[in-house]
Amino acid sequence: MQEVLVRGYLYQMIKNNYNIVVAVLISTGLFTFAHGGAFEAGILPVLNVITMSLFVTAVLEYTESLVAPIVIHFLWNGVGAIILGGVSLAEDYPHLFNMVISGNSILSGGSCKIEGSIVVLFMNLILMFGFVMAKKIRDKNL
Structure with missing residues (x-):
């Protein structure tokens, strides 16, 4: 639902009425x-969270499709939280396993x-930069 609301509706509406920079800033702020x-x-x-929002945007x-951001968000929540239990900020998620990575807390x-x-x-x-560059290359070649 977050992707449908933030990128499917608000982002598209703001982008169409203003520009892509305003749409990215506002939708990323709301997502965060x-x-x-x-x-x-x-x-x-x-x-x-901010860079995840920028990446899926x-x-x-x-892709010019909302399907890919929905799938990415679903995989993050589904695999990271529900299956692996590696996402702690949504403590209300049930999980099958409880992934614990030890060592340096920054890593x-x-x-x-x-x-x-x-x-x-x-x-x-890296992923955000890759998709931005891929779009620029594709648009340049069109």
């Missing part, structure tokens, strides 16, 4: 505030699990 638990957990989980722009996410890991931040940035 919808994940309020990240603010209680610290700056890295907040940055991970880049996927939306590249492992510490008590925030994968949502607090710098690895997630870098992966989001």
Whole structure:
């Protein structure tokens, strides 16, 4: 539902009425505030939510379809939280396993699990950058 509301409706409406920059800023802000638990957990989980929003928005722009962002969000919640139990910010999710990564808390996410890991931040940035560049290359060749 978050993807349908944020990127399927609000993002598209704002983009059509203003421009892509305004749409990205407002939809990312709303998406981030919808994940309020990240603010209680610290700056890295907040940055991970922001970069996740930017990543799935880049996927939306590249694919020109809401299906891909919905699938990505579903996989993050479904695999990361429900199956692996590796997402701690949504403690009300049931989970089959309880993934625990030990070691340096910046790499492992510490008590925030994968949502607090710098690895997630870098992966989001790499994937976002990849989709932005792929769209630019595709649009240039059209």
